Amino acid sequence: MAIHLYKTSTPSTHNGAVDSQVKSNPRNNLIYGQHHCGKGRNARGIITVRHRGGS
Known part of the structure; x- marks a missing residue:
């Protein structure tokens, strides 16, 4: 069960992580x-x- 960490290319992927499961x-x-x-x-x-x- 690996955790994939995103590279920071956009503000939405900043500090993002996804579990392989x-x-x-x-x-x-x-x-x-x-x-x-x-x-x-x-x-x-x-x-x-x-x-x-x-206004």
Whole structure:
């Protein structure tokens, strides 16, 4: 069970590590990303929450 350490080429890979067991037999909640639909936006992507943002 080796741990693969990433070289720092981008900020997202900084201090990153992956276990070889996770690479060969991954869990579904680690594979698929979350659906980013929140942050006060409606279906059109327009901000609807009051008092957030500039100007």
